[in-house]
Amino acid sequence: xxxxxxxxxxxxxxxxxxxxxxxxxxxxxxxxxxxxxxxxxxxxxxxxxxxxxxxxxxxxxxxxxxxxxxxxxxxxxxxxxxxxxxxxxxxxxxxxxxxxxxxxxxxxxxxxxxx
Numbered sequence: 001x002x003x004x005x006x007x008x009x010x011x012x013x014x015x016x017x018x019x020x021x022x023x024x025x026x027x028x029x030x031x032x033x034x035x036x037x038x039x040x041x042x043x044x045x046x047x048x049x050x051x052x053x054x055x056x057x058x059x060x061x062x063x064x065x066x067x068x069x070x071x072x073x074x075x076x077x078x079x080x081x082x083x084x085x086x087x088x089x090x091x092x093x094x095x096x097x098x099x100x101x102x103x104x105x106x107x108x109x110x111x112x113x114x115x
Contacts, residue, residue: 022095
């Protein structure tokens, strides 16, 4: 079992920044990638960014150049630095651990971009 605890969401004005954190605990040896997804009201959950243990990253086109995913392996934590936030970034952001034999999800943290 893997437990994921997210933090860092909130309300921010357009153009502002937030940093999300996701701390993993439990069977972390089974994790081979971690990432962030988001789900806006009435929409499907979508990939935001992901990073493998080897450091390979994938970003959604909509966030490239604005968001950066990083990991602190000593703290078993993955971060999502979000700059240049737009109203369309408003969503619940979920942390995901890709592990064997199953994936794990965090509880989600709300990000609202509004003036």
